[in-house]
Ligand SMILES: [Zn+2]
């Protein structure tokens with residue numbers, strides 16, 4: 001592990017710890033959906049929770065945000081000045097944290113880039129914070145259903161719980177099956193390897209994967225029909241004792257995003273509303 005990776009792992013552990021302490025303080029919400037209805041929804045391909053309709057308590061988010069800021073200041077990954085700027089914007093009421101979580105979750109790149117420009121902070125930092133601030137809430141809902149609903153028949157590329165697109169994948173150690181992962185609620189579900197999770201094409205000619213030399217554990221699956229890509233870790237290529245943390249792997253492999261984007265593939269979908 002390089003020095004940079006070690007430092008990155010430390011940052012990740014501290015942020016993860018802050019999130020898990022925070023989650024313990026949250027009251028478990030009621031899903032408002034019976035297990036029977038949940039199964040029915042899943043059968044017809046509908047995800048379970050409408051997070052866009054759920055309010056995120058600003059006061060509680062503020063506490064977690066402050067914890068994150070203290071952690072981030074100890075690392076050089078993000079400019080300390082940027083963190084200070086964000087803190088000031090939140091204190092001045094210019095930035096609502098609940099809205100940030102929702103915007104990051106909705107995946108509207110235009111909103112984030114104009115907000116970043118307005119505040120003078122990078123979209124990467126906004127995305128990082130929005131995702132991590134939302135995690136304890138999303139995971140709490142996911143935890144309530146974990147092991148109770150059967151996801152084997154869920155054949156969609158988006159998350160059965162929150163409806164978000166898969167953010168990363170792993171090839172399972174035992175059988176090489178592709179398992180998709182949601183960065184918001186941490187839910188995992190199986191998906192065919194020769195099928196695009198974004199446009200569902202099964203045309204083999206349009207699907208391929210690339211990897212960087214000397215690094216067989218990572219693959220980037222590419223789709224030439226929708227020009228999207230999926231970063232993937234192959235568990236069969238890592239020591240048995242190592243259980244990959246996909247949130248960490250996702251952040252650690254930003255160079256793979258750059259590689260795919262350089263070749264014309266996109267991380268995010270294009271906005272549905274075309275602008276003239
Ligand atoms: Zn999810």
Ligand SMILES: [Zn+2]
Nearest residue numbers: 196199223226
């Ligand atoms: Zn596709």
